[in-house]
Amino acid sequence: MTQVQKVGAGNYVLSTAGALLNTGLVVGEARALVIDTGCGPRQAAEILAAVRGITELELVVVNTHAHYDHFFGNAVFAGAGATEIWAHENAVREMEASAEQRTMLPDSEPEMAAGKGEGTEIVLPTAVVGSQPVIVDLGGTPVTLFYLGRGHTDGDLLVGTATTLFSGDLVEQGSHPSFEDSFPADWAYSLRQLSALRHRYEFLVPGHGQPVDDEFVRTMANTMTTAVRQARQATREMPNDATKAIPILPYGPEQSRWFIKRLQETSS
Numbered sequence: 001m002t003q004v005q006k007v008g009a010g011n012y013v014l015s016t017a018g019a020l021l022n023t024g025l026v027v028g029e030a031r032a033l034v035i036d037t038g039c040g041p042r043q044a045a046e047i048l049a050a051v052r053g054i055t056e057l058e059l060v061v062v063n064t065h066a067h068y069d070h071f072f073g074n075a076v077f078a079g080a081g082a083t084e085i086w087a088h089e090n091a092v093r094e095m096e097a098s099a100e101q102r103t104m105l106p107d108s109e110p111e112m113a114a115g116k117g118e119g120t121e122i123v124l125p126t127a128v129v130g131s132q133p134v135i136v137d138l139g140g141t142p143v144t145l146f147y148l149g150r151g152h153t154d155g156d157l158l159v160g161t162a163t164t165l166f167s168g169d170l171v172e173q174g175s176h177p178s179f180e181d182s183f184p185a186d187w188a189y190s191l192r193q194l195s196a197l198r199h200r201y202e203f204l205v206p207g208h209g210q211p212v213d214d215e216f217v218r219t220m221a222n223t224m225t226t227a228v229r230q231a232r233q234a235t236r237e238m239p240n241d242a243t244k245a246i247p248i249l250p251y252g253p254e255q256s257r258w259f260i261k262r263l264q265e266t267s268s
Contacts, residue, residue: 002050007203008163028138037073040112041119044073064168066094068101074123087125091155151187173209179258191221
């Protein structure tokens, strides 16, 4: 059952089960913007039904990044008439090689995992954002798509309205961050930039979990900055086994292993 929460005039959060994905919905006078489409046709159909319970306007889609739970539902929305699908240019490159992500799907999306059936095609974005912000006009409601730099992935796109900032997985609430495709040192910096923008928005919606405030973002940034320092120190002291730093890092064991691995791979 999709939970619907209003976050400002014409702004909604549609939360679906499983990974507790937050899909954003921004309703203008002429069009409506859907932010992240779910991990396959089943979840996407649930999201689309919730959207249609609010508006029948023409739909525009944004994918915040190239992880399956945020864009594998694109085919359902394309089938509903969405021809304008936005993502960051780095994310699009990852999406073009994303078929292997089918193996990561939960049991709730067997058709998408097998690549068989209606709505299981991997539909790529049709419009890209680079280093400069892009304004999408929904009819009296401008929405800004912009990029702060590498973080959870190298293509994390943010979506800002007059009241609300949809952050994708650059911010996650309710669980440890996921570091498998991350750039930890850059992520901490991007979070500090995000915190500096918070005076512009009344609401901040993470990719998963509940809406958060500026204190949450600053704490996440400070925690990650500390973890980067701790992991780098451990690597200097124990270059052959930096994983011994896992117990002192502020994340779970699995997340800490990925954190160290990605920090080593992405540090110049």
